[in-house]
Amino acid sequence: MTSLIKMFVLIILLSSSALISLTDDNNYLDININYLSTGYFDNKKVVDDLIRNKELSDLINLNEFQKVEKELEKIKSIKSIDVYRNNYLQLDIDIKDREPIAFIRELNSYMDSSGVIFKKYNSSIDSIPEIKGIITDGEEFKILKVIAALENDDFFENKLKSITLKGDDIYLNIKGFDFDIRFGNEFQLKNKLNMLKGFYIYQFNNSSNKKYKQVDLVYNNRLIAIKN
Incomplete structure (x- = not known):
């Protein structure tokens, strides 16, 4: 038992x-x-x-x-x-x-805030700006500075449509602006944005003013507006 x-x-x-x-x-x-x-x-x-x-x-x-x-x-x-x-x-x-902050057309890729570039697959994000042109080594950090300056400005936040690279110059396309912006390089960002903001407000409040096809910000402390 x-x-x-x-x-x-x-x-x-x-x-x-x-x-x-x-x-x-x-x-x-x-x-x-x-x-x-x-x-x-x-x-x-x-x-x-x-x-x-x-x-x-x-x-x-x-x-x-x-x-x-x-x-x-x-x-x-x-x-x-x-x-x-x-x-x-x-x-x-x-x-x-990673959170993409821009789409690079030439590479069919995204770029994040650290400058890391990675391929775009099936997803498409319409809310981020597009970069047009060829990015050379180190140039992504110049672009990042410009994008960050725009996004940190209350007036320009979420308004950047595209950045175009032409030689040594950066060109911007901003929502609500019916002209091209030759931004130049990544230096004196605050000063350039203040001049651009002032010009836009002046144009907006004076609808009878002539239209412009391009605004240049490549000269020291000066904004040059080129008429149509």
Whole structure:
């Protein structure tokens, strides 16, 4: 009788261990992808597909999370990614996308506020300005300064339509302005914007004034308006 009881207890213990092991294994396979971005791109599905491939799946099973992160960071539209196991041994992946501030037509790519350029795929963002022309090495930072100056100005915020690169000069196209703006370089930004703002307000309040095809801001402390 005693032997029978011992055997019964042993069976219960073995069954419990198997159940616990099965539960842990299920948790171990659970994957939570936490999307921390505003949704410019759909990298959640891309990451989910990649981590189920054998190469990354094997790395995950070995807890080689840094190697997994390095592989996933090859997706240029991802700004940061963190792979780890939570307290329940479930796999957590935190994704933060880059936020594009301009579309580069020549490269069919986006640029973010750090100057990182990454390819445009299926998504299209109409609310950001377009950059036309060829960007040479280091020129993206000059463009970033101009875009930042416009976005930080209450009058020009969200009004930039496009930037065109012609030689050493930057040309702007701004919503509500019916003329081209030869902006020149990225220096004296505040002064240039103040002159442009004053000219626009003057034109707006004097509708009988002549129309202009271009405004030049390349001369020191001067605005030159070219008539049609």
